Amino acid sequence: MDYFFQIDTLLLNPHFCLVLEVKNYSGHLYFDGDYKQLIRTKDDKKDIFDCPIQQVKRQVFHLSKIIELNKLPTIPIESLVVFTHPKAHIESSPNYYEALKMVIKSPLLSERISDLYRKYSKQVYSPKEIKKMVRTLKKYNEPYDPNLIKKYEIDPKHLFNGVLCPICETNTMEYIRTNWKCPICNTTSKKEHIAALTDYALLISTTISNKECKEYLKLTSSSKAYHLLSSLNFPYTGSTKSRIYHLDSLISDK
Structure with a gap:
């Protein structure tokens, strides 16, 4: 198939x-x-x-x-x-x-x-x-992992980390308390990280660790990454410190 x-x-x-x-x-x-x-x-x-x-x-x-x-x-x-x-x-x-x-x-x-x-x-x-x-x-049965980086020979260094502002489209938003905020146009959002994690699942991997999430979303602490991943109710494997979250639901039927 x-x-x-x-x-x-x-x-x-x-x-x-x-x-x-x-x-x-x-x-x-x-x-x-x-x-x-x-x-x-x-x-x-x-x-x-x-x-x-x-x-x-x-x-x-x-x-x-x-x-x-x-x-x-x-x-x-x-x-x-x-x-x-x-x-x-x-x-x-x-x-x-x-x-x-x-x-x-x-x-x-x-x-x-x-x-x-x-x-x-x-x-x-x-x-x-x-x-x-x-x-x-x-x-x-096999996990769906599109691995577009490998398919199209993309250098991971060229990928843009962070959560893009939906208005400016070129600026990275900052996570302040429970909101994403654009420092340029002051647009706020509670869920803009979902789009960023969907891109991660499509381009990089359908699994992500707490550390990888922190780096990819440009968060200031691991606790913020843990909070965001936990709030989305992703299936996970492993203990708290070595937990791996599965992002397959973000790209189902895409």
């Missing part, structure tokens, strides 16, 4: 596959069926996200291609978008029927799975085919 895709959770059994796209968003979440986007309103601020329904549909398509390429029996593949945050208020435009069918909150998950067992009572995969499917998925 010459492309990558990421599945949050895959439930595999002899009757069907279930692909889950899991989100932990809070606030008012509106699924816009006209433009296929998710609009979150929180603290009087609106954020626009790629629609997770479209994400999970792409995942189903790619999974079906893997099954086809490896000559496995065709099995029903269902998908759900699951919101885990208890303070998520979900709505959709009236014409977005897929949202009504596919989007649920986590307490309903067990009920939906039971419904699928009733819907797909026929066994499609034998235990042997289940094992083959697992081996196949493990064979394809």
